[in-house]
Amino acid sequence: MKYGIIGYSGRMGQAIEELFSEAGHQLVYQKDEAGEKELEKPEVIIDFSLKEAFAETVKVIEQKQVALVIGTTGLDQDDFAELKRLAEEVPVIQSFNFSIGINILSELINKVNQYVDQDWDIEISETHHRFKKDKPSGTAIMLGDLIDRDELEMHSKRLGSEFGEHEVDFASTGEVLTLKHRAYSREAFTRGVLISAEAALDLDAGFYTFKDILN
Amino acid sequence: MKYGIIGYSGRMGQAIEELFSEAGHQLVYQKDEAGEKELEKPEVIIDFSLKEAFAETVKVIEQKQVALVIGTTGLDQDDFAELKRLAEEVPVIQSFNFSIGINILSELINKVNQYVDQDWDIEISETHHRFKKDKPSGTAIMLGDLIDRDELEMHSKRLGSEFGEHEVDFASTGEVLTLKHRAYSREAFTRGVLISAEAALDLDAGFYTFKDILN
Amino acid sequence: MKYGIIGYSGRMGQAIEELFSEAGHQLVYQKDEAGEKELEKPEVIIDFSLKEAFAETVKVIEQKQVALVIGTTGLDQDDFAELKRLAEEVPVIQSFNFSIGINILSELINKVNQYVDQDWDIEISETHHRFKKDKPSGTAIMLGDLIDRDELEMHSKRLGSEFGEHEVDFASTGEVLTLKHRAYSREAFTRGVLISAEAALDLDAGFYTFKDILN
Amino acid sequence: MKYGIIGYSGRMGQAIEELFSEAGHQLVYQKDEAGEKELEKPEVIIDFSLKEAFAETVKVIEQKQVALVIGTTGLDQDDFAELKRLAEEVPVIQSFNFSIGINILSELINKVNQYVDQDWDIEISETHHRFKKDKPSGTAIMLGDLIDRDELEMHSKRLGSEFGEHEVDFASTGEVLTLKHRAYSREAFTRGVLISAEAALDLDAGFYTFKDILN
Numbered sequence: 001m002k003y004g005i006i007g008y009s010g011r012m013g014q015a016i017e018e019l020f021s022e023a024g025h026q027l028v029y030q031k032d033e034a035g036e037k038e039l040e041k042p043e044v045i046i047d048f049s050l051k052e053a054f055a056e057t058v059k060v061i062e063q064k065q066v067a068l069v070i071g072t073t074g075l076d077q078d079d080f081a082e083l084k085r086l087a088e089e090v091p092v093i094q095s096f097n098f099s100i101g102i103n104i105l106s107e108l109i110n111k112v113n114q115y116v117d118q119d120w121d122i123e124i125s126e127t128h129h130r131f132k133k134d135k136p137s138g139t140a141i142m143l144g145d146l147i148d149r150d151e152l153e154m155h156s157k158r159l160g161s162e163f164g165e166h167e168v169d170f171a172s173t174g175e176v177l178t179l180k181h182r183a184y185s186r187e188a189f190t191r192g193v194l195i196s197a198e199a200a201l202d203l204d205a206g207f208y209t210f211k212d213i214l215n
Numbered sequence: 216m217k218y219g220i221i222g223y224s225g226r227m228g229q230a231i232e233e234l235f236s237e238a239g240h241q242l243v244y245q246k247d248e249a250g251e252k253e254l255e256k257p258e259v260i261i262d263f264s265l266k267e268a269f270a271e272t273v274k275v276i277e278q279k280q281v282a283l284v285i286g287t288t289g290l291d292q293d294d295f296a297e298l299k300r301l302a303e304e305v306p307v308i309q310s311f312n313f314s315i316g317i318n319i320l321s322e323l324i325n326k327v328n329q330y331v332d333q334d335w336d337i338e339i340s341e342t343h344h345r346f347k348k349d350k351p352s353g354t355a356i357m358l359g360d361l362i363d364r365d366e367l368e369m370h371s372k373r374l375g376s377e378f379g380e381h382e383v384d385f386a387s388t389g390e391v392l393t394l395k396h397r398a399y400s401r402e403a404f405t406r407g408v409l410i411s412a413e414a415a416l417d418l419d420a421g422f423y424t425f426k427d428i429l430n
Numbered sequence: 431m432k433y434g435i436i437g438y439s440g441r442m443g444q445a446i447e448e449l450f451s452e453a454g455h456q457l458v459y460q461k462d463e464a465g466e467k468e469l470e471k472p473e474v475i476i477d478f479s480l481k482e483a484f485a486e487t488v489k490v491i492e493q494k495q496v497a498l499v500i501g502t503t504g505l506d507q508d509d510f511a512e513l514k515r516l517a518e519e520v521p522v523i524q525s526f527n528f529s530i531g532i533n534i535l536s537e538l539i540n541k542v543n544q545y546v547d548q549d550w551d552i553e554i555s556e557t558h559h560r561f562k563k564d565k566p567s568g569t570a571i572m573l574g575d576l577i578d579r580d581e582l583e584m585h586s587k588r589l590g591s592e593f594g595e596h597e598v599d600f601a602s603t604g605e606v607l608t609l610k611h612r613a614y615s616r617e618a619f620t621r622g623v624l625i626s627a628e629a630a631l632d633l634d635a636g637f638y639t640f641k642d643i644l645n
Numbered sequence: 646m647k648y649g650i651i652g653y654s655g656r657m658g659q660a661i662e663e664l665f666s667e668a669g670h671q672l673v674y675q676k677d678e679a680g681e682k683e684l685e686k687p688e689v690i691i692d693f694s695l696k697e698a699f700a701e702t703v704k705v706i707e708q709k710q711v712a713l714v715i716g717t718t719g720l721d722q723d724d725f726a727e728l729k730r731l732a733e734e735v736p737v738i739q740s741f742n743f744s745i746g747i748n749i750l751s752e753l754i755n756k757v758n759q760y761v762d763q764d765w766d767i768e769i770s771e772t773h774h775r776f777k778k779d780k781p782s783g784t785a786i787m788l789g790d791l792i793d794r795d796e797l798e799m800h801s802k803r804l805g806s807e808f809g810e811h812e813v814d815f816a817s818t819g820e821v822l823t824l825k826h827r828a829y830s831r832e833a834f835t836r837g838v839l840i841s842a843e844a845a846l847d848l849d850a851g852f853y854t855f856k857d858i859l860n
Binding site: 121123125129130153155157158159160161162169171172173174175176 | 551553555559560583585587588589590591592599601602603604605606
C-alpha cells in the first residue's frame, strides 16, 4: 500500500509510520507544519494533525481524490459536515479512538444500557498525559453519547505520561459496576489505524466509523 | 403487593423486609424457626432460608398456590426437580445470585468473549471482608466458568469489611480492559429480589432464573 | 459520659448514638428540626447537623458552656471565626473528617510533599453517595490545602451508596503514585468522634482538630 | 555536565542517554561489549551494565577518579566492599531501584507502620507484562520486607505490556487505605539516575544510596 500522513512529524504520525513500515507499506506523501513532500500519489491518506489544519486536509483529499483515515481530535459539527461532503467522493473513516478495546467498551456500554434505568447514577472519567489540552477527551464524549442522559458529568485528569484511560461507572444504591479501558502505548491506536487504512482500499465512497470497519 | 418471607429472621430476610417496606409492599406472611404467622394470603413468597427447610417451602407453595422467589443456597438436583414440578402450577424464580450488577457483569463477559482471542491475558480478582474463609469466592468461580481458558489465575484479597468486589482484566500487548463490580451492601441482592417479586405477579406458571427476569 | 447530639435524627446522629451507646455513654440531650429534648446537662455536645443550623449550635454551646465536637460540613471563614471565639470558653474539636485513615492520608501527603516539586502533576478525586450535595467534599478541600499549588483540580463523583472515597495522584512523566482512602461505613467516622468526645472531657478550652487529638 | 555510560548499548543505557541528552548533558565517554570510546574526561560515570563487567567498572573509576552512579543488579557482598573502598576516593551512589516513586512509596509504608497495629489487614499486589516470569516481583518482596508481618499474601498479575504496578492495602473494619505506584516507562528509573548524577557533582567522596540523594 502506498500511503501518506498529514501530521507526519507529530507523535501519532511517527508511530503510524513505524507500524505501517513494519507491515511493509510505503510512505509516499507527508505533510506537516514544515511543509509537504510527495514521492508518488498515495492510495490512502492518514490524518492525525490538528483541528487548525483540517481545512488544508480537506483540500488535499479533494485534490487527490484518495481515501482518508482521520483521527484528528476536536472536530466540530461543521468539520463533520465537511467530512460527509468528502465522503460522497471518497471513503472516509473517522474515529476519535482507533483502539479495539475502546470499541469493545462501547459495545459493553450499549449492553449495560439495556439493564440500567434512569435511577442509576452514571459517571465518566478519563486520564491522559499532561500535554493533552482538550477536556474531556473526544473518546469520553463519544462514550457519553452512547448513554441516554440529559446531564452526564465528565472528569478529566491530566497526569504524567498516561497514554489514555477511560472509565464509566454505573451505580444503584446497592452496587456499582465499573468498565475501564487503558491503552499501554500508541500501539493500542496505530493497530486500528492500520486495519482501517488496509480496509479503505476496498471500500466505496462513504462515511465510515472504526466500528463499521471492525464489525 | 402482599408478600411473605420464609427465613424471615435471617439477615437476608430482614434486609428484604426493609427494602420491600420502603417500596410500599405489605408483609402478610412470615415463617422461620420460631414459627409461622399469617395475616392474609400473600401474592408471592420469598424464600431465603436453608436447604434443610426446603421441603417445608415446597409444601407451603403447593398449599397456597402462589408465586415463589427463591435464593436459598445449596439446592441440589433433587431440589431443582421439585422446583420444576412446582413451576407447572405457579411462577418460580430461582437464582444463587440476585445482584443485578453481577448478572450484567456475566453478560458483559460473554460479550467480551466475542472479541478477545487466546492471545489476550485474563485475570480474575476478588476482595471480601476478613471473615470470609472460602477462596476464591463462589461468584469468582462462576465468572471464571464463563471464560474459555484451561488455566485462569484467581486472586483473593481479604480486607476489612469489604462487602464483595469482583474484577476481570483482559489485556493485549496494546491495551487492557477491566470490568469491576462492587456490592455496597445486602441491598445489591435485595433489589434483585424485589424486581423478581414484582415481576412474578404478571408471570404465567413456569421456571425462571433471575437472568430471565432481567431480560 | 453524658452527651448530647445536635442533628440527632440525621444519619450521622443515629450512627453516633449507636456507637456511643455500645460504649456505655448516656444520651441526655438531643436537638434537630423536630425540636429539642433535654434530660440532663450534657458534658459534651456532638454536632453533625447542617451549616444552616450552625448559629443555633453556637447559641446552645454558649448557653450550656460545654465542650463541642463538630463535624458539620460546609462551614465557612465566618463560622470558623465563631468557633474560635467559642474556643476561648470551652474545648472545641473540629474536623471535616473524623476517620483515622484520612488522618494517616494527610500525614502521607505531607511526606510526599518533601519529594515532589512543581513539575509533578497532582489531582484530587472523591466519590460519595448520590445524596451528598456539596462538591468537592470538605475532606477533599482539606487534603488539597495540604498541597502547595495555586491551582489544584478536584473531581467529585456522586455514585450510589458510596460512603466516602478520596484519592490523590502524583505524577511525573515517568511514574504515578496514588494514595487512596475508602470508608466502608459510618464506623470509619463515628469511632473518631467517640475518641474525640472522650478526649474533650480532659481538655482545656481551646480550638483543636482531630489530628491534635490523635497525636 | 559531561558524563559517561558503562553498558551504553543496553536498554537502560540507551534510555539514560535519551533523557540526559534532553536535559542538555553531554555524553563524552561510553563503554560496552563492543568497546570503549572517550571524547573527553567525564565528570560522572553511570554504570547499568552486568555484574560480570563490575571489575572493569572499578578499574575505570579508579583510573579516572570521577563520581560513579551504579544501578547494576546482582552485586554481592564482595562487590559492595569494593564500592565502599572506591567511595573513599570518589562519590559513589548505588541503588537497585532508582524510581523516585518506589522510594517515596517505601517511606510512606514506614509512615503507615506507625499508625496501624496487628489488627489491620495488609495485602500486596503487583502487575507486570506477560513476559515477566518471576512472581512476586523483586520490588514487591522489598516492599513486603518493610512490613512487620509473619505472613503477608502477595498477588501477582501478568497482563499485556504493563510496565510495573505495585499496590499495598491496609484495612481496618471501618476503612481501607491503598498506596499504589505505576511506572509509565523506563523514564521512571532514568529520572532518578539523572537526579543522582547531577547531585554527584557536588558531593564529597563517600558511599550514598539513592534514598540519601532524595533526602
